[in-house]
Amino acid sequence: xxxxxxxxxxxxxxxxxxxxxxxxxxxxxxxxxxxxxxxxxxxxxxxxxxxxxxxxxxxxxxxxxxxxxxxxxxxxxxxxxxxxxxxxxxxxxxxxxxxxxxxxxxxxxxxxxxxxxxxxxxxxxxxxxxxxxxxxxxxxxxxxxxxxxxxxxxxxxxxxxxxxxxxxxxxxxxxxxxxxxxxxxxxxxxxxxxxxxxxxxxxxxxxxxxxxxxxxxxxxxxxxxxxxxx
Numbered sequence: 001x002x003x004x005x006x007x008x009x010x011x012x013x014x015x016x017x018x019x020x021x022x023x024x025x026x027x028x029x030x031x032x033x034x035x036x037x038x039x040x041x042x043x044x045x046x047x048x049x050x051x052x053x054x055x056x057x058x059x060x061x062x063x064x065x066x067x068x069x070x071x072x073x074x075x076x077x078x079x080x081x082x083x084x085x086x087x088x089x090x091x092x093x094x095x096x097x098x099x100x101x102x103x104x105x106x107x108x109x110x111x112x113x114x115x116x117x118x119x120x121x122x123x124x125x126x127x128x129x130x131x132x133x134x135x136x137x138x139x140x141x142x143x144x145x146x147x148x149x150x151x152x153x154x155x156x157x158x159x160x161x162x163x164x165x166x167x168x169x170x171x172x173x174x175x176x177x178x179x180x181x182x183x184x185x186x187x188x189x190x191x192x193x194x195x196x197x198x199x200x201x202x203x204x205x206x207x208x209x210x211x212x213x214x215x216x217x218x219x220x221x222x223x224x225x226x227x228x229x230x
Contacts (some may be wrong), residue, residue: 010043039170089187092144146175169209
């Protein structure tokens, strides 16, 4: 049996943009929308079971409010090219080469040319009003934003996916928790040159759960911080 290409999309609503499902369909990926779960951790755990992920499968985990701008042939060849590397961890579209004590991966974005950030993401409500947020050159990173993640099935099957007991929030910091696990295991995470539009402003002000999980992660990592590529 050939390895499969699986997409798991946690969603708070059953209806996700048809364009996203169509895109994955045309690119040869099977899509599983996991709606109605109390947390993103449980949605991903259930998605891996429901889709019967095997070690050699390619798996994408992404938000339901994205529009992929890269054509599907390039999209597949970039992902497949990276997933065939030795010791590969997660792939994504934005991340950092250094995670500091605050655990805010994009810290320093306002200091132009800070050098540790990687990737490019468009933000806006549609392709006609989107604006690019340029984080920095693509390449090897320690942690990746969860808007879009890709990896081998083996990476997911060998890690802890459940919500850490220290986390109060159900939808935040799963991405750093997952991608750092890969990094600490000696796998290599990369930000890759795929363009997406994220139809969200990603507002964290007044989001208690975000701040609580951030503090919990920082405490949990303790003296491992700052995390950087050695």
